[in-house]
Amino acid sequence: METGDTMNVVVANRDKKNVTYVEYDDPEFKTSSMSTERIAKIIFENGKVIDFKKSKFPGAYVGVNLGTAMPISDFAQDNYNDDRSGFATGNKFAIGVAGRIPIWKFIGIGSSINIGSFGVNEASYFDQVNTNQGATGSVSTFSSGTLAGYRYATFTVGPDLAFKLGTRLKLFVPLELSFISMNNKDGDNITIVDDTDKILSTLVRKTKSQGMGVAFGISLEYMLTPHIGLGIQAKAYSHVVDTEVSETDTDKNIKFDYTWTQNVMYTNFGITARYHFR
Numbered sequence: 001m002e003t004g005d006t007m008n009v010v011v012a013n014r015d016k017k018n019v020t021y022v023e024y025d026d027p028e029f030k031t032s033s034m035s036t037e038r039i040a041k042i043i044f045e046n047g048k049v050i051d052f053k054k055s056k057f058p059g060a061y062v063g064v065n066l067g068t069a070m071p072i073s074d075f076a077q078d079n080y081n082d083d084r085s086g087f088a089t090g091n092k093f094a095i096g097v098a099g100r101i102p103i104w105k106f107i108g109i110g111s112s113i114n115i116g117s118f119g120v121n122e123a124s125y126f127d128q129v130n131t132n133q134g135a136t137g138s139v140s141t142f143s144s145g146t147l148a149g150y151r152y153a154t155f156t157v158g159p160d161l162a163f164k165l166g167t168r169l170k171l172f173v174p175l176e177l178s179f180i181s182m183n184n185k186d187g188d189n190i191t192i193v194d195d196t197d198k199i200l201s202t203l204v205r206k207t208k209s210q211g212m213g214v215a216f217g218i219s220l221e222y223m224l225t226p227h228i229g230l231g232i233q234a235k236a237y238s239h240v241v242d243t244e245v246s247e248t249d250t251d252k253n254i255k256f257d258y259t260w261t262q263n264v265m266y267t268n269f270g271i272t273a274r275y276h277f278r
Helices: none
Strands: 009-014 018-023 031-035 041-043 049-051 061-072 088-104 107-120 125-134 137-146 150-165 169-184 188-194 199-205 207-223 228-249 254-276
Touching: 061 107, 061 228, 088 150, 088 254, 107 169, 150 207, 169 228, 199 228, 207 254
Parallel strands: none
Antiparallel strands: 009 018, 018 031, 041 049, 061 088, 061 254, 088 107, 107 150, 125 137, 137 188, 150 169, 169 207, 188 199, 207 228, 228 254
16 A cells, blocks of 8 residues: 555456455455555565556645744844834734646746735834925925835745655755735825924825745645645745835925835745645
8 A cells, every 4th residue: 555554355356546356354255446546556466566656756736825924134123224124023824825846756846826914013113314305495304103014925936846755744845936026004104294393294105015036945744645735834035125115295295205125034834735646
């Protein structure tokens, strides 16, 4: 059997998909049938062996991922004097779909689409100095406010190394390119004042971010059936992201417009459920 167990039977009939048999010690000579996907080989009494050739390496699959992602590095720092800071504190949720096709032996191509949402340090504030062109010329203004959460989506594609560890365990090691798109969930509340603390405007700052980087990880899967597997996964993502901000108060002739680059890094931990093709 694929599980490593052995059965003593009399083979009544067989084809590519099923084997019909009677167990040796069955006094009622009851005929049973079993899928060849569960059978590793048949060893006949005369020494003949029928080996159901199966790959030594995992093949194609499709599945879903559920888990939580934790921001790290600059993306998780609440230093308002540093434009690289992201103020991200934790994951609200993370869900994704993934697939793999085998290419050669243990090498395959994997791909995934993931969506999630980060929280932020609500006690943190950011300051930004802008020079705005007003009716009286250039005016130095200062803006501060509270941050909103981040929503993100990633698409990954790249090599996926896979190995069988015994009859039921499978190991996958993805090494992928990753593309990310983000925005702040509800918009940041901004107050803009001049150098005399006079309030010039209030805006809802909305950000859009795009970038690319790499993703790598490891997942271990236990096969419940020849096709269905459950597992655990750990994966790290690193992206260089350009964040654009553009908000305008036309009534007061104030434009809030700038771009910065930050490194968005996070780790994802969760469970997987996959359907494997044979």
